[in-house]
Amino acid sequence: MPERIETPAAPCDAATACRALHEAAALIREDPNRRGSLLEFGGAGQLVMTGDMHGNLRNFDKLQRFCALARSPGRSVILHELIHSDISRPDERDLSIDLLVRAAQWKCEYPDNIFFLQSNHELAQYRKQEITKGGRSVLSDFECGVEYRYGAEAPAVLEAVDDYIAALPLAARTQSGIFMCHSLPDPMLLDTFDVSVFERALTPEDLGPGGAAYALVWGRFHSPAAVEMFAERLGVELFIIGHTPQEAGYAVIGRLIILASEHNHGTFLPIDLSRRYTIEELAGCIRKFVAVE
Numbered sequence: 001m002p003e004r005i006e007t008p009a010a011p012c013d014a015a016t017a018c019r020a021l022h023e024a025a026a027l028i029r030e031d032p033n034r035r036g037s038l039l040e041f042g043g044a045g046q047l048v049m050t051g052d053m054h055g056n057l058r059n060f061d062k063l064q065r066f067c068a069l070a071r072s073p074g075r076s077v078i079l080h081e082l083i084h085s086d087i088s089r090p091d092e093r094d095l096s097i098d099l100l101v102r103a104a105q106w107k108c109e110y111p112d113n114i115f116f117l118q119s120n121h122e123l124a125q126y127r128k129q130e131i132t133k134g135g136r137s138v139l140s141d142f143e144c145g146v147e148y149r150y151g152a153e154a155p156a157v158l159e160a161v162d163d164y165i166a167a168l169p170l171a172a173r174t175q176s177g178i179f180m181c182h183s184l185p186d187p188m189l190l191d192t193f194d195v196s197v198f199e200r201a202l203t204p205e206d207l208g209p210g211g212a213a214y215a216l217v218w219g220r221f222h223s224p225a226a227v228e229m230f231a232e233r234l235g236v237e238l239f240i241i242g243h244t245p246q247e248a249g250y251a252v253i254g255r256l257i258i259l260a261s262e263h264n265h266g267t268f269l270p271i272d273l274s275r276r277y278t279i280e281e282l283a284g285c286i287r288k289f290v291a292v293e
């Protein structure tokens with residue numbers, strides 16, 4: 001007999017989910033740290049950067065325990081690519097809506113501490129652009145999960161999800177020169193990439209194929225030399241991104257760290273905003289979720 005997969009209860013009813021997602025979207029649009037599509041962090045406190053989470057509630061629970069925001073007001077967290085669970089068995093469901101709602105509720109509870117970035121899976125969900133993985137439709141699996149959770153109220157929840165995604169900024173930068181985003185553009189696009197996209201509100205053209213936001217969240221195949229050149233164009237020292245799966249939980253490519261937070265070897269990275277780091281020092285601060293009680 002195959003082991004039965006337990007489906008945890010929904011975190012809340014549809015009206016509560018919609019309220020959390022719409023309220024989070026409003027908070028994200030009006031974030032005081034935000035200039036255009038960039039979040040700026042000063043030189044005090046701690047910032048916890050994560051990698052793709054893809055519905056992993058176990059790691060999210062650990063992140064919430066590690067962050068202990070009720071007694072750590074000087075700590076901030078950046079989350080990205082929360083939706084679209086990797087389903088490996090036909091009897092599994094994509095219930096990553098649960099993680100998204102929980103994260104939105106976290107933002108509502110701690111508006112000054114929780115931040116989100118645009119990601120290619122979120123953007124694809126918003127643009128209804130199909131992604132297929134192992135022959136299955138990722139968008140329709142997500143929508144089935146929302147229907148399973150919220151039944152006849154699913155369309156309202158999906159609309160609230162779109163409101164949340166449309167509000168997302170593209171990147172974050174610390175005073176100490178660390179730049180964080182979901183990914184970087186493909187190396188061949190890096191020297192013509194419109195870096196002014198970070199300074200302004202995003203247009204529908206930015207979000208579609210050929211647009212800057214689209215190129216940023218979908219980029220792959222980064223090399224140390226390309227990363228170096230992009231760092232110079234942006235006037236930053238180090239990058240932290242997600243997007244490319246990392247079985248060991250992270251990778252270092254020149255001045256770039258890639259984090260993955262969606263599996264049992266997943267990692268996160270607490271950054272002391274009051275100091276500068278070399279890439280080696282920053283990589284040395286990477287923590288594993290397995291080490292969190």
Ligand SMILES: [Mn+2]
Nearest residue numbers: 081120121243
């Ligand atoms: Mn991605």
